[in-house]
Amino acid sequence: MVNLQNVSKSYKNGVNALNDITIEIKDGEFVYVIGETGSGKSTFIKLLDGEEIPTKGRVEVNGVNVGKLRFSKVPLYRRNIGVVFQDYRLIESKTVFENIAFALEVINKPRREIRQRVREVLEIIDLVDKAKSFPSELSGGQQQRVTIGRAIANNPRLLIADEPTGNLDPERSNEIVELLEKINEAGTTVIMVTHDINLVNKYRKRTIKFEYGHVVSDSREGGYVAHV
């Protein structure tokens, strides 16, 4: 599914955000990526969604060599991956329903298909009764569920979440991870970047730890492993 071979990324300002990373993530996995601020987690995600190209090495997702993708091919590629961020990025003037539908409208899905899929998504994120609400009428946790709903609307095979619980209290955070687990069980590969050690320890999964742009641990057993 995701395959990074000796990948390095340096930004134009000279920062080496990632150094010689090799990671393989199989179809259907649920993987945490942890590490301090500035350790390169977001850079890793930007390499996956085609926002940045690796300085060295090879980034392959779903059989696509993302680093070699032409600009014009990036949009089409992105239809196969969903991305969720810490800030919800919902359109305030649109309802929950419309926000999710928006993701499908802009890739020219037929109207009937959109309506049907949005209803399914609302079931998955458990917000059927909020379909007509505006983002400002929702709690943070509910808003984040909407953005997850929007990210999975097009049935992506890979869902990436960059600190999706960063702004949420522990209870809402649990809900979000449980939702991601549900999506994962339905067959979508999930990569979740997080700071929250409690979550990582509670819902144990494969955990990759970044430090200064290096992978310092990759534990299949899950849970947070302190390194000396």
Add this chain to the structure above:
Amino acid sequence: MFRLIGRHFKEAFQGIFRHFSSSLNSITAVTVTLLLVSLLTLIIGNVSQITKTLEDEVKIFVKIEDEVEDAEIPALTRKVENVEGVSMVEFSDKDSELDKFIKEYGEEGKLFEIYREDNPLSRAFIVSLREGYSISDVASRLEKVKGLTGVEFGGVSTEQFLKVLNGVRQGGYVIVLALTLVAIFLIQNTINQTIFNRRLEISIMRQVGASNSYIRQPFVIEGIFIGLMGSVAPVLATIFGYKYIYETVGGQLVSGMLTLQPVYPFAFYVSAFLVVVGIVVGLIGSFLSVNKHLRWRR
């Protein structure tokens, strides 16, 4: 497909109304620009016409040396025809030169009929110029041709006048181009503002994989719309203003020596040109600013 275009139109118009004052500024800027473009185009068009009239009238008169045999004239004609800047050569023999001379003096001219037998006048070539060539340049080239003597032409004043007209025309082109660039810049500013207002939607569209052309469309429509709106007043001003001026001066300048371009079709051509410039300016302006923002940061 229609639904799609409808959506984009809706968004484009929403864009215009959401930041109406900026759109209005852009439309006004395009209007002012196109008014100036119109004025300059009207001037250029008429200057071109006047230049052409004058150039057609300007001929160079070259005397042929008496030593040249009549049999050599055809060869000499060809030689003159090959001089750079010459378009047409007309030969005039001694008799017709005398005829002209006599005609110029009217009744008294008849007195010169006595010279018919032993004509002291020279044979001559009447040389027309190719467009864009300076009279004095061609004249000095003609002077160097063997067998020719005494080159005469309409004088320095005509040539200077033509030079001024050409300067006006070229200056006009430069100003039109500069104004167009300014308008493009102003439209870019408005579109930049629309893009800023809609940056969240744009970032979402990019994230979920909307194609670049899809994202670009509403902005381009907005740009074209601004260009079109900006060309309405200039078109009306061009047609009615030019009609007014044309009728006031009776279509002529300098008591009939120089004629102006007729209102139809000239003012309509200029109007069409303004609309095209408006659209192109809107198109380029919006394209540039959208492309700048959509450039994948890779």
